[in-house]
Amino acid sequence: xxxxxxxxxxxxxxxxxxxxxxxxxxxxxxxxxxxxxxxxxxxxxxxxxxxxxxxxxxxxxxxxxxxxxxxxxxxxxxxxxxxxxxxxxxxxxxxxxxxxxxxxxxxxxxxxxxxxxxxxxxxxxxxxxxxxxxxxxxxxxxxxxxxxxxxxxxxxxxxxxxxxxxxxxxxxxxxxxxxxxxxxxxxxxxxxxxxxxxxxxxxxxxxxxxxxxxxxxxxxxxxxxxxxxxxxxxxxxxxxxxxxxxxxxxxxxxxxxxxxxxxxxxxxxxxxxxxxxxxxxxxxxxxxxxxxxxxxxxxxxxxxxxxxxxxxxxxxxxxxxxxxxxxxxxxxxxxxxxxxxxxxxxxxxxxxxxxxxxxxxxxxxxxxxxxxxxxxxxxxxxxxxxxxxxxxxxxxxxxxxxxxxxxxx
Amino acid sequence: xxxxxxxxxxxxxxxxxxxxxxxxxxxxxxxxxxxxxxxxxxxxxxxxxxxxxxxxxxxxxxxxxxxxxxxxxxxxxxxxxxxxxxxxxxxxxxxxxxxxxxxxxxxxxxxxxxxxxxxxxxxxxxxxxxxxxxxxxxxxxxxxxxxxxxxxxxxxxxxxxxxxxxxxxxxxxxxxxxxxxxxxxxxxxxxxxxxxxxxxxxxxxxxxxxxxxxxxxxxxxxxxxxxxxxx
Numbered sequence: 001x002x003x004x005x006x007x008x009x010x011x012x013x014x015x016x017x018x019x020x021x022x023x024x025x026x027x028x029x030x031x032x033x034x035x036x037x038x039x040x041x042x043x044x045x046x047x048x049x050x051x052x053x054x055x056x057x058x059x060x061x062x063x064x065x066x067x068x069x070x071x072x073x074x075x076x077x078x079x080x081x082x083x084x085x086x087x088x089x090x091x092x093x094x095x096x097x098x099x100x101x102x103x104x105x106x107x108x109x110x111x112x113x114x115x116x117x118x119x120x121x122x123x124x125x126x127x128x129x130x131x132x133x134x135x136x137x138x139x140x141x142x143x144x145x146x147x148x149x150x151x152x153x154x155x156x157x158x159x160x161x162x163x164x165x166x167x168x169x170x171x172x173x174x175x176x177x178x179x180x181x182x183x184x185x186x187x188x189x190x191x192x193x194x195x196x197x198x199x200x201x202x203x204x205x206x207x208x209x210x211x212x213x214x215x216x217x218x219x220x221x222x223x224x225x226x227x228x229x230x231x232x233x234x235x236x237x238x239x240x241x242x243x244x245x246x247x248x249x250x251x252x253x254x255x256x257x258x259x260x261x262x263x264x265x266x267x268x269x270x271x272x273x274x275x276x277x278x279x280x281x282x283x284x285x286x287x288x289x290x291x292x293x294x295x296x297x298x299x300x301x302x303x304x305x306x307x308x309x310x311x312x313x314x315x316x317x318x319x320x321x322x323x324x325x326x327x328x329x330x331x332x333x334x335x336x337x338x339x340x341x342x343x344x345x346x347x348x349x350x351x352x353x354x355x356x357x358x359x360x361x362x363x364x365x366x367x368x369x370x371x372x373x374x375x376x377x378x379x380x381x382x383x384x385x386x387x388x389x390x391x392x393x394x395x396x397x398x399x400x401x402x403x404x405x406x407x408x409x
Numbered sequence: 410x411x412x413x414x415x416x417x418x419x420x421x422x423x424x425x426x427x428x429x430x431x432x433x434x435x436x437x438x439x440x441x442x443x444x445x446x447x448x449x450x451x452x453x454x455x456x457x458x459x460x461x462x463x464x465x466x467x468x469x470x471x472x473x474x475x476x477x478x479x480x481x482x483x484x485x486x487x488x489x490x491x492x493x494x495x496x497x498x499x500x501x502x503x504x505x506x507x508x509x510x511x512x513x514x515x516x517x518x519x520x521x522x523x524x525x526x527x528x529x530x531x532x533x534x535x536x537x538x539x540x541x542x543x544x545x546x547x548x549x550x551x552x553x554x555x556x557x558x559x560x561x562x563x564x565x566x567x568x569x570x571x572x573x574x575x576x577x578x579x580x581x582x583x584x585x586x587x588x589x590x591x592x593x594x595x596x597x598x599x600x601x602x603x604x605x606x607x608x609x610x611x612x613x614x615x616x617x618x619x620x621x622x623x624x625x626x627x628x629x630x631x632x633x634x635x636x637x638x639x640x
Contacts, residue, residue: 007523089634186575313507316468317569318496321523322488365468 008323012330015310019303022334024108026299030339033292034383037285038347038375043354044281046369048274052242055118055267058205060117060148060236061245063261064107064252066097096231103256104235112240112248115147118232126169127186127194128213135173137187137214139222142285148236151203151216157181158201162218168201172213187217193225195315215366262299292383293390300394304401311398312406321399329388338386340380347379413477414609415442415465421509422460435458436632437474441575444608447600449620452629459581461629465611466579467495479576496525500570500608502599504582507566508554514541514565515550521572522523532638540568544598560591567598571608580612584619592616 016023063119067091077083100118120139125132130375156171160182181199182405188194205211223229239248245262260357311324351369415439420577423433434457452458463469476483476574502518508517518537523529541550543566554562563583570578584592605612620626
């Protein structure tokens with residue numbers, strides 16, 4: 001007996017050790033529960049991170065545009081009058097952000113914004129022979145835009161570099177038009193401007209329509225073609241915390257009076273799906289946790305009955321109710337802690353097995369699962385607490401045992 | 410009165426109080442145990458010996474009457490005060506050597522002190538070891554009690570009862586489950602401890618020969634003490 005360990009701990013450990021098989025079973029039960037929770041949590045957060053990354057990495061966190069053009073009814077009703085009006089909404093033309101340099105500099109000063117890149121976007125056609133295809137022409141600042149969308153990561157062929165006469169297109173457009181790297185194509189706009197550009201890069205966003213419509217040219221090229229020389233249609237931004245994008249967008253909108261769209265608002269359906277997924281996994285984890293707690297409690301209740309004699313002896317030797325109660329509380333906590341440690345290890349093994357088993361057809365990882373040590377620490381904490389709470393009822397029962405009855409057994 | 414380690418005054422005990430089967434087990438017991446006495450309590454089964462022992466050991470409360478331990482009235486004490494007094498003043502030796510099987514002989518003997526002080530220390534270990542030596546089990550101290558014979562276990566129980574140097578040791582048929590040789594050895598050991606340390610003993614027994622070797626014999630019949638009130 002170590003002189004630093006209080007009686008309650010010594011007795012709790014000895015009792016657990018003496019009840020070998022029982023202790024082993026309940027610790028395994030806790031371990032399996034915790035293992036499932038750890039595995040599910042890591043899997044889900046890996047999956048969600050992967051989806052988030054896919055969505056985020058092909059679009060800016062926040063896009064600033066000029067406010068929507070609206071038509072207001074000029075005539076106001078005087079007293080006693082009623083006016084019946086029908087106001088037609090105007091079509092939204094491609095239009096420039098006023099004072100965009102100022103806005104850009106203002107945004108660069110914000111602490112929650114990491115990168116700011118002005119872009120010009122407008123509709124155009126790709127013409128080759130007799131076939132043509134509608135595209136969205138995006139003029140970018142090559143150095144800035146890389147901080148908004150990691151285009152080099154998406155390149156299938158060619159390099160991320162643009163001059164005045166270059167264009168980057170998606171894989172689908174290349175296929176539709178039968179074009180490859182180095183080919184020349186003509187880009188025309190509805191206003192009549194046109195230009196012949198060289199394909200210097202082909203990218204894959206993992207999305208058919210994006211691969212078909214999106215094209216990138218130099219900012220000045222787009223400005224020329226879209227007749228917007230010196231202007232931009234939007235300012236794209238990357239923020240520090242992507243999950244705060246909506247709040248930041250609202251604050252920017254009220255600061256600048258511009259229309260600020262966050263990627264969260266643009267993908268609200270996706271977020272609803274994510275939330276539903278998170279909720280359902282929370283429920284599963286909750287019920288697994290409850291069954292772990294019930295398991296610990298039932299084993300300890302049985303153990304109190306089995307230990308009746310021992311409890312009686314302790315009480316007859318001058319042990320207090322509090323001491324007896326703590327012995328059982330500690331047993332619950334220790335079972336929870338050991339079980340969660342074993343369970344974390346089990347969860348870790350499951351995740352490793354998943355990494356090996358779940359692969360794309362080409363052998364690459366389906367998605368990356370990062371192991372956050374916090375997950376294991378939380379699992380251990382929660383399981384220990386669960387053990388402690390589960391032990392309350394049995395411990396109170398043990399403390400209430402009448403020593404005479406307990407000894408007679 | 411002052412030298413009485415334990416005094417019972419008109420102690421009655423009833424079970425199933427308030428029901429049609431209410432039974433009074435003890436009918437007004439008056440009794441005093443003086444310091445250093447070795448008293449035997451005999452009586453047929455069902456005479457109330459165990460009930461009396463439980464009351465004297467503060468494990469049970471009388472229905473009426475008073476119990477004084479070292480002159481202190483226990484009838485007004487609450488549960489935790491009783492627990493404390495029980496730990497300090499009274500040692501128990503039971504018929505079935507009630508030892509904690511999860512612990513070694515030495516640890517069982519340390520247990521009363523450990524419960525009192527909360528943490529083990531060297532002094533506790535030393536005194537427990539010397540108690541085990543007193544009962545002749547020095548070389549057995551690190552054995553789990555389950556690996557020891559009945560007589561050895563009972564000697565561990567006696568050593569444990571002595572751990573807090575109580576003024577009174579209550580022994581409930583301590584030799585009942587032992588063969589004659591071990592029984593005699595255990596009795597002699599208790600007698601020796603009684604003479605060496607002046608600890609008062611009350612021993613419940615069915616063995617008349619053994620009872621006659623005690624200072625005084627109390628005969629409990631149907632809840633009354635019928636003989637042996639004098640020395």
